[in-house]
Amino acid sequence: MFFDKGRKVSTFIEQLVNGLTVGSFYALVALGYSMVYGVMKLINFAHGDLFALGAYLGYSLLTGATGKITASMGLWGGMAFTAFLVALSVALAGVLVERIAYRPVYPSGRLSLVVSALGMAIFIQNAVMAIWGSRPRAFPASVVPSLRFSLFGIPVTLLQVTILGISFALMLAIWLIVEKSSFGAAVRAAALDRETATLLGIDVRKVIFFVFALGPGLGGVAGLMNGLYYRAISFNMGWNYGLKAFTATILGGIGNIPGAMLGGLILGVVESLLAGYVSGAWKDVFVFILLIAILIFRPRGLLGEKTAEKV
Amino acid sequence: MNISSGILRRILQAPGDPGKGGDTRGRRIIGIVAAAFFMFFPLLPFVDNYWIDVGFYVGIYALLGLSLNIVLGEVGLFDLGHTAFYAIGAYVTAILNTRFQIPILFLLPVSAVAAGLFAWLVTTPVIHLKGDYLCIVTIGIGEIVRLSMINNPLGLTGGPNGINGIDNPRFFVPILSSRQFYYLLWAIIGISAFLLTRLQRSRVGRAWNYIREDETAAKALGVNVRHYKLSAFVLGAALAGVAGNIYASKQMSISPESFTFMESSLLFCIVLLGGLGSIPGTVLGALVVTVFPELFRPFAKYRLMFFGLALLLMMIFKPAGILPRLRDSGDRLRKTLEGKKTRKSHPESGSAQTSAGLPESAQANGKPLLRLEDLDLSFGGVTAVSGMELEVAKGGITALIGPNGAGKTTVFNIITGIYKPMNGRVLLRGEDISSKLPHQIAKAGVARTFQNIRIFPSLTCLENVLCGQHSRGRAGLAASMLRVPGQRDEESRMLEKAQACLARVGLSDSADSLAAALPYGKRRYLEIARALAAEPELIVLDEPSSGLNDAETTELSVLLKSLVEEGLSVFLIEHDMNLVDMVSDHVVVMQSGKKIAEGPMCEMRRNPKVIEAYLGSEED
Numbered sequence: 001m002f003f004d005k006g007r008k009v010s011t012f013i014e015q016l017v018n019g020l021t022v023g024s025f026y027a028l029v030a031l032g033y034s035m036v037y038g039v040m041k042l043i044n045f046a047h048g049d050l051f052a053l054g055a056y057l058g059y060s061l062l063t064g065a066t067g068k069i070t071a072s073m074g075l076w077g078g079m080a081f082t083a084f085l086v087a088l089s090v091a092l093a094g095v096l097v098e099r100i101a102y103r104p105v106y107p108s109g110r111l112s113l114v115v116s117a118l119g120m121a122i123f124i125q126n127a128v129m130a131i132w133g134s135r136p137r138a139f140p141a142s143v144v145p146s147l148r149f150s151l152f153g154i155p156v157t158l159l160q161v162t163i164l165g166i167s168f169a170l171m172l173a174i175w176l177i178v179e180k181s182s183f184g185a186a187v188r189a190a191a192l193d194r195e196t197a198t199l200l201g202i203d204v205r206k207v208i209f210f211v212f213a214l215g216p217g218l219g220g221v222a223g224l225m226n227g228l229y230y231r232a233i234s235f236n237m238g239w240n241y242g243l244k245a246f247t248a249t250i251l252g253g254i255g256n257i258p259g260a261m262l263g264g265l266i267l268g269v270v271e272s273l274l275a276g277y278v279s280g281a282w283k284d285v286f287v288f289i290l291l292i293a294i295l296i297f298r299p300r301g302l303l304g305e306k307t308a309e310k311v
Numbered sequence: 312m313n314i315s316s317g318i319l320r321r322i323l324q325a326p327g328d329p330g331k332g333g334d335t336r337g338r339r340i341i342g343i344v345a346a347a348f349f350m351f352f353p354l355l356p357f358v359d360n361y362w363i364d365v366g367f368y369v370g371i372y373a374l375l376g377l378s379l380n381i382v383l384g385e386v387g388l389f390d391l392g393h394t395a396f397y398a399i400g401a402y403v404t405a406i407l408n409t410r411f412q413i414p415i416l417f418l419l420p421v422s423a424v425a426a427g428l429f430a431w432l433v434t435t436p437v438i439h440l441k442g443d444y445l446c447i448v449t450i451g452i453g454e455i456v457r458l459s460m461i462n463n464p465l466g467l468t469g470g471p472n473g474i475n476g477i478d479n480p481r482f483f484v485p486i487l488s489s490r491q492f493y494y495l496l497w498a499i500i501g502i503s504a505f506l507l508t509r510l511q512r513s514r515v516g517r518a519w520n521y522i523r524e525d526e527t528a529a530k531a532l533g534v535n536v537r538h539y540k541l542s543a544f545v546l547g548a549a550l551a552g553v554a555g556n557i558y559a560s561k562q563m564s565i566s567p568e569s570f571t572f573m574e575s576s577l578l579f580c581i582v583l584l585g586g587l588g589s590i591p592g593t594v595l596g597a598l599v600v601t602v603f604p605e606l607f608r609p610f611a612k613y614r615l616m617f618f619g620l621a622l623l624l625m626m627i628f629k630p631a632g633i634l635p636r637l638r639d640s641g642d643r644l645r646k647t648l649e650g651k652k653t654r655k656s657h658p659e660s661g662s663a664q665t666s667a668g669l670p671e672s673a674q675a676n677g678k679p680l681l682r683l684e685d686l687d688l689s690f691g692g693v694t695a696v697s698g699m700e701l702e703v704a705k706g707g708i709t710a711l712i713g714p715n716g717a718g719k720t721t722v723f724n725i726i727t728g729i730y731k732p733m734n735g736r737v738l739l740r741g742e743d744i745s746s747k748l749p750h751q752i753a754k755a756g757v758a759r760t761f762q763n764i765r766i767f768p769s770l771t772c773l774e775n776v777l778c779g780q781h782s783r784g785r786a787g788l789a790a791s792m793l794r795v796p797g798q799r800d801e802e803s804r805m806l807e808k809a810q811a812c813l814a815r816v817g818l819s820d821s822a823d824s825l826a827a828a829l830p831y832g833k834r835r836y837l838e839i840a841r842a843l844a845a846e847p848e849l850i851v852l853d854e855p856s857s858g859l860n861d862a863e864t865t866e867l868s869v870l871l872k873s874l875v876e877e878g879l880s881v882f883l884i885e886h887d888m889n890l891v892d893m894v895s896d897h898v899v900v901m902q903s904g905k906k907i908a909e910g911p912m913c914e915m916r917r918n919p920k921v922i923e924a925y926l927g928s929e930e931d
Contacts, residue, residue, distance in 0.1 A: 043443060101623050108630030110442070114389065115583045118576045119622030126616035239572060243454065250447060281462045288451040288458075295444055296436055 013154055015276040016269060021160050021229060023268020024167035028222035029245035030252065030260035031174060032094075032215025038191030038255035039204075039211050042110075045117040046097050047219060048242015049124040052235065054090045054220025055227040056132050058082055063140055075144065083166070083221055090220025091213040093124075098212040121238070129235040136234040139227045163225045170218060171261045178257045187211065191255055244271075247291045253304025262302060338637065342591055349497055353490045363489040365605055370496040371558050372597035376581040377503055377590065378550035383579065384588035384636075385516065386543045387523030389446035391575050392453025395433075396426040396548035398460065398570035400555025405474040405565050406467055415480035415560045419553060426552025427545045434544045438537055453575050460567040473566025480560050492561050499557070503550060504590050506792045511590070512639060512647055513791035513802065514784045517770075519543055520588070521778050524767035531727050531761075533753035533782025533845055542788060580622055586632025595633055640823040641773045641810065648803050680705040680849055680880050681757075686725060686735035695721040696904040699735070703849065708871060708881040710891045710912075713901035714924060719884045720762055722901070723853055726882075727759050728752040739849070754782040756848035760838040760855060762884070768827035772837055775826050776812050779844025780805040812844040816870065832863050839870070850874065852883040856890050868893045888912075900924070 029051050036044045061070055061082045070078035101120040105112050147158035178184035189197040190207045198204050226241070227233045248267040252259025267287065274283040294301065353363045375397055382390045400422035407413045407421065437448045463470035480486045486495055510516040518539045521529035530536045559565050581600050585592030603621065607614035639647075681703040688696045696718045703709045711719050724730040726737055728749035737745040744752055758779065767775050784805055786798040813819050816836040821829060826837060835855060842850050855871075856864045864887060871881055871894050885891045891898060892912045900908045900915060902924040908915060915921050 037443075041443075043446070104627045105623075105630065108626065111383075111387075111389075111583055111587065112626045112630040114391075114446075115580050116623050116626040118580060119619045119626065121619070122573075122576070123616055123619030123623065126613070126619060130612050130616060243450065243572070246447065247451075254443075282458075285455050285458045285462070288455045291451045292437065292448050295440060295448055299440065299444055 010155065011276070015272045017154065017156055017160055019269035019272030020265060021163050021268070022272060023248075023265040024164055024171075025222045025226050025229075025241070025264075026245045026248045026267050027171060027261045027264025028167060028218045029241060030248040030264045031171070031257065032211075032219045033246055033249040034252070034255055034257060034260035035178075035187070035211040035215045037249070038257075039187065039194070039207055040102070042102065042113055043117065043246070044097075044102075044215075045114070045242070046101065046120040046124055047216065048238035048240075048245070049121050049128070050090050050093055050097070050216040050238070051219040051223040051226075051241050051245075052128055052233070052238035053093060053124060054086050054216075054223030055233045055237065056128055056137070056223075056235075057086045057089055057220070058224030058227050059132075059137055059139055059233060061085060062143055067140065079144070079162075083224060086220045086224045087217040090223070091217035094212045094216025094219075095209060097124075097216070098208060125236055125238060132235060134235060136232050139231040139233065141231070143228060159229060163229060166221070166225065170221065174214070174218070175258060175261070183210070244287065247287060249301075250291060251294055251301055253301030256301065256303045259301055259303035266302075338591065338634075345591070345594075346501075353493050360489045363493050365601065367489065367493050367496055367561065369598050369601045370493070370500055371554055372578070372581060372601050373594045374496070374500050374503065374554040374557075375551055375578050376585065376593040376597045377500070377507060378547045378554065379578045380582050380585075380588065380590070380593045381507070381519075381547040381550070382543050383582050384593070385511075385519035385523065386540055387587075388540060388543065389442060390449045390544075390547075391446050391572070391579055392449035392451065392456075393547070393551060393578050394570045394572075394575040395449075395453045395456040396430055396551035397555045397558075397574075398456050398567075399426045399429045399548075400552030401559040401565045401569075402460065402468060402474070402555070403552070404556040404559045405477050408477050408560075409474055412478075415478055415556065416482060419480075419556045422552040422556040423549040424552075426555065427549035430544045430548030431541065434541060438540050438544070450572065450575075453570075453572055457567050457570050457572075460570070469566075471567060473564060473568075475564040477559050477563045477565070479563070480557075486560075492557075496557055499553065500594070503553075504594070507590055509792050509794055510788070511588075512644060513798070514781060514786050514805070515539070515542070515788055515791045517774060517777055518781055520770060520774070521767055521781075523588075524770060525765045527729065528761065528765035528767070529778065530749040531729065531753060531759055532778045532841060533750045533758075534778070535748075535750045546788065584622070584625055584632055586635035589632065589634050589636035592632050592634035592636065599633070638769075638771045638774065638823075638825065640771070641806065642823075644773075644806060645803070648799050648806075679703065680740060681726065681882065682736075682738040682741075683722070683726070684736045684738065686722070686732045686737070688721060688725060688730060688732050694904050696725070696732070699901070699904065699906060701899045701906055701909070703880060703882045704897060705880050706875060706878065707896035708875055708883070708894050709897045709899065710895040711882065711884045711899050711901060712886070712888075712891060712915075713907075717901040718904040719901055720853060721904075723759065723851055723884065726752075726851060727757060750782065753845055753847075756846075757851060758842035758845035758847035758849075759851040760835070760842055760853055762853040762857070764831075764834050764838055766826045766829075766834055766837055766841075768825070770826060771823050772813060772818055772826050772829065773806075773809055773822040775837055776809040776840045776844045777805055779812065779841045779846075780808050781845075783808075783846055808846075809844050812840040815843060816840045832859050835859065835867075843874075847879070849880045849882060852881065854884050854886060856885060856887045864890055 029047065032047050033044060036042060036047070060066060070082050072078070073081055097120055101116045102113065105116045144159045144162055148155065149158070150156070151161065178187060186197070186202045187207050187210065189200065189202055190204050194204055244267065245264065248263035249260050250263070251267055252261070252263025270290070271283055271287055274286050278286070349366075352358060352366055375393070378396070379390060379393045382388050382393070403422045403425040404415065404418045407418055408415060433452050437445065440448060460468045460473075461471050468474065480495065482495065486492060518529070518534045521532070521534050522536055522539055526536055558569075577600055581596035582593055583596075584599060585594070585596030604614045604618055607617055610617070679702040683699060683701050686696050686699040699718070699722060701711075711722065713719055721730065725732050725745070728744070728747055728751070732745055735745070736743045739752075739755055739757065744755060747755070767778065784801050786801055790798040810819070810822065813822055816839055818833060818836060818840060821833070826834070829837060835858065839852070839855065856867055859867060868890055871883075875881060895912055898909060898912050898915050899906055900918075900921050907924055908918045908921050910918070
C-alpha cells in the first residue's frame with residue numbers, strides 16, 4: 001500500500017474535499033463574526049451557539065411530525081423549506097441577541113460587553129440543553145441519498161456537492177451584497193468609522209440589524225448542513241465551532257468579508273490535511289498555534305489592511 | 312437603621328461620583344464582618360460538610376479570581392484563557408506527587424513557579440498585542456493546554472481520564488477533612504489579599520492601573536509597559552498555580568474537564584461581577600458565581616441558563632460591578648506609610664522645585680538641549696516629516712508652529728519615542744535617544760503632554776500626578792509587597808513631590824477627586840502637573856492652550872515663564888499666536904514635514920515664506 005501512488009493521491013483528494021466541506025461551515029460562521037466585529041468591534045461570543053441552535057432547529061424540522069411534512073415536499077423542496085425556516089429563525093434569534101445583550105450594554109464599555117456576550121452564550125447553550133437534552137442527537141440517516149459519484153475525476157458524495165454548492169452560492173451572494181450594493185457600502189462605511197458614517201446619513205442601527213440578522217442566519221444554515229454532514233449534534237458544539245470559525249476570521253483578517261470566506265476554507269483544508277497526515281489528536285493544537293502565529297506575524301490577517309494608531 | 316444605611320450608601324458609592332474618591336470606612340467595617348464570617352463559617356452548628364465544601368470551592372474561585380484580577384482588573388488585559396495557568400499548577404502538582412511522592416505543600420511554591428514561568432514563556436511573544444487580539448491569543452493558549460492534557464504527551468498527563476491518587480497535604484498533621492482544607496485555602500486567600508492590597512497602594516500597582524487607563528500616556532510618562540504587563544501575567548499565573556495545587560490535592564484526582572474555556576469565562580465574569588480591580592469585589596463575585604448555581608440545584612436543568620441571564624442583567628444594570636474599587640485618598644496613602652517609618656521625611660520636600668536634582672543651573676542658557684537631525688518618517692507612502700531639523704535651547708521656551716497637518720505632533724511623537732524615525736537622529740544633551748523606548752526617554756528627562764488630553768480618568772488627580780514620579784522610583788514587586796523601609800521612604804518622597812506639583816498648578820484641592828470629574832481646562836493643568844512630576848529637564852507641551860479661555864491662557868503663560876525661571880526648558884506646539892508671542896524665545900515654523908523658517912516671533916510675522924504658508928490669511 002505504501003507504494004501505491006494512485007491510492008495516495010486519491011486519499012489526498014478525499015482529504016481535500018472533506019476539508020473544503022468543513023471549511024465552508026467555518027467560512028459561513030466566520031462571515032457572521034467578521035461582519036459583527038466590523039461594525040460593532042465586538043466578538044459575538046454567542047455566535048457559535050447560534051450555529052448550534054441552527055443545527056437543532058434543523059434536527060427538529062427533519063424528524064418527528066414536522067419531518068413527515070418536510071419529507072412530503074420531496075428532497076429538494078424539503079431541504080429548501082428547512083434551510084429557509086432555520087435561517088429565518090436563527091436570524092431572528094441573532095437580532096434578539098443584539099437587542100437584549102448588546103444594545104443596552106454598549107455604553108458601559110468593552111469589558112462589560114464581553115461579559116454580556118459570554119452570558120448570552122451560556123444562556124443559549126443551556127436553553128438548547130434544556131429543550132433538546134444533554135445527550136447528543138442524531139440527524140435522520142440519508143435525508144440526502146448517500147450517492148457517490150465522480151466529478152471531473154474527483155470522487156465526491158452528493159451531500160458534499162450539495163453543501164459546497166449551497167455554501168458557495170451563499171458566499172457569492174454575501175460578497176455581491178457587501179461589495180456591490182449600496183447597502184453593502186453602508187455596512188463597509190459603518191465598519192470603517194461608525195461616527196462618520198452616521199454623520200453621512202447612514203442609519204447605523206439598520207446596518208447593525210442587518211449584520212445581526214444575516215450573520216446568524218448564515219451560521220444557522222451552516223449548523224443545519226453540519227448536522228446533515230456529521231449527523232451527530234450536541235448542545236455544546238457551538239464553543240468548538242465558534243472558536244474555529246473565529247480563528248478563520250482572524251486568518252482572513254477580522255472585519256474583512258472575503259477574508260472570512262478565504263480563512264474558513266483554508267482552515268478547513270489545513271485541518272483536514274493535518275488530521276490525515278500528521279495527527280488527528282493534535283490537529284486542534286496545531287490550529288491554535290497557527291492562530292497565535294498569525295497574530296504575532298500578521299495580525300491583520302491575510303486580506304486585512306494595516307491601520308495606524310492615532311496618538 | 313441610620314448607621315446601616317449610611318454604611319450601605321458608602322459601600323454602594325459609584326466610582327464615577329464626582330467629589331472625593333474614597334471613603335473606605337464603611338468598606339472596612341463590612342470587610343471585618345465578612346472576614347469574621349469566613350473564619351467561623353465552618354464552625355456554625357447548621358453547616359455540614361457539603362456546605363463547607365461549597366465554601367472551599369468559593370475559595371478556589373476567589374483565589375483564581377484574585378489571580379485573574381491582577382491581569383484583567385489591574386492592567387486591563389483581556390485574559391480569557393486564565394484556566395491554563397491553573398491547569399499547569401494542578402498538573403505539575405499531580406505529576407510530581409504521584410511519580411516522585413514529593414509532598415504537596417512542598418509542591419505549592421513549585422506549582423506557582425511553574426505556572427509563572429509558563430506564563431512568562433507564552434505571553435512574552437504576544438504581550439504587545441492589543442485588546443481583542445490578546446484576548447484571542449489567551450483563548451488559544453487555554454485550548455492548547457487543555458487539548459495537550461487530553462492527548463497525554465509522553466504519558467505524563469493521563470489523557471482524558473487525568474491523574475488519580477494525589478496525596479493530601481501535611482502541615483504537621485495530615486490535612487484531610489473538609490474543614491482543614493477550608494482553613495488552609497482561606498488562610499492562603501487572606502495572605503494573598505493582604506499582599507495584593509499592598510501592591511495596589513504601591514508604585515507597581517499604580518503602574519498597572521496607568522496602563523489600563525491609557526497605555527500611551529503611561530509609557531510616555533516613564534512606565535515600562537511591557538515589563539509591567541508581563542509581571543502582571545507572571546504574578547497572576549503564579550497565584551493561579553497555587554490554586555491548582557490546592558484544588559488537585561483536595562480532589563485527589565484531576566482531569567482536563569476541569570480546565571475548559573467555560574471555566575476561564577467564569578473567572579472573567581467573577582472579576583467583572585465583583586468590580587474591576589476590586590479585591591473584596593472579586594471575593595464576592597466568586598461567592599455569587601459559586602453559590603448561585605448551588606441555590607438553583609433543584610432546577611438543575613435550568614440553573615446555568617439562569618446564570619447566563621443573571622450575568623447579562625448585571626452588565627445592563629450595574630456594569631461597574633457589585634463592589635467597585637474605591638481609590639485611596641492622599642491621606643490614606645500617607646497613613647499606610649506612617650508608623651514604622653525608619654527615617655524622617657526629607658527636608659527639601661514641600662518646596663515646589665520643579666527640576667530638583669538636576670546638575671546644571673538655569674544660567675547655561677543658549678546651549679542646545681535637544682537637537683533633531685535630518686528626521687524622516689512616512690506612513691504608508693504619506694510623508695509626515697522629511698529632513699526635519701531643529702534645536703531647542705536650554706533654559707528657554709521654543710515654540711513649534713505651522714498649519715494643520717504640517718507634522719508638528721509627529722515631531723513630538725518622534726522626540727518622545729512613540730514613533731521611530733526612518734532616518735535621522737534625536738540628540739538629548741548630545742546623546743542619541745532616537746532608538747530608546749518612550750519610558751527610557753522620559754527617564755532621561757523629557758516629559759510631555761498630549762494634544763487630545765490623555766489623563767487617567769478613573770484615578771484620583773494625585774494618582775495621576777504620581778505617574779510622573781514613577782520613573783524616579785525603583786521599588787518592585789517584592790519590595791512593594793513586603794513594604795521594606797526603602798520602599799516606604801521612596802513612596803513618601805513620591806507622594807510629597809506629586810503633591811507639590813499639584814500645588815504648582817493650583818489643583819491641591821482636587822487631589823483626591825477623580826480626574827474624570829475635572830473640568831476641561833483643569834485637565835490640561837493636571838497633565839502639566841503630571842509631566843512636572845517626572846522631574847524633566849525638557850517639558851514638551853502639545854497645544855497646551857487649546858480649549859482654554861483668555862484668562863486661563865494668560866495664567867498658562869505665567870506658569871510657563873516661571874517654569875523657565877526655575878531652570879526648565881520648554882518646547883511647545885501652539886496655534887495661539889498671542890501666547891507664542893508672549894512666551895517664546897525662539898520659534899520654528901513647519902510646513903509639509905519640513906522646517907521653513909525660524910527665529911523670534913516678530914521676525915516670523917514678517918517672513919514671506921511663513922506668511923505664505925500659514926500666517927498669510929491672518930495678515931491680509
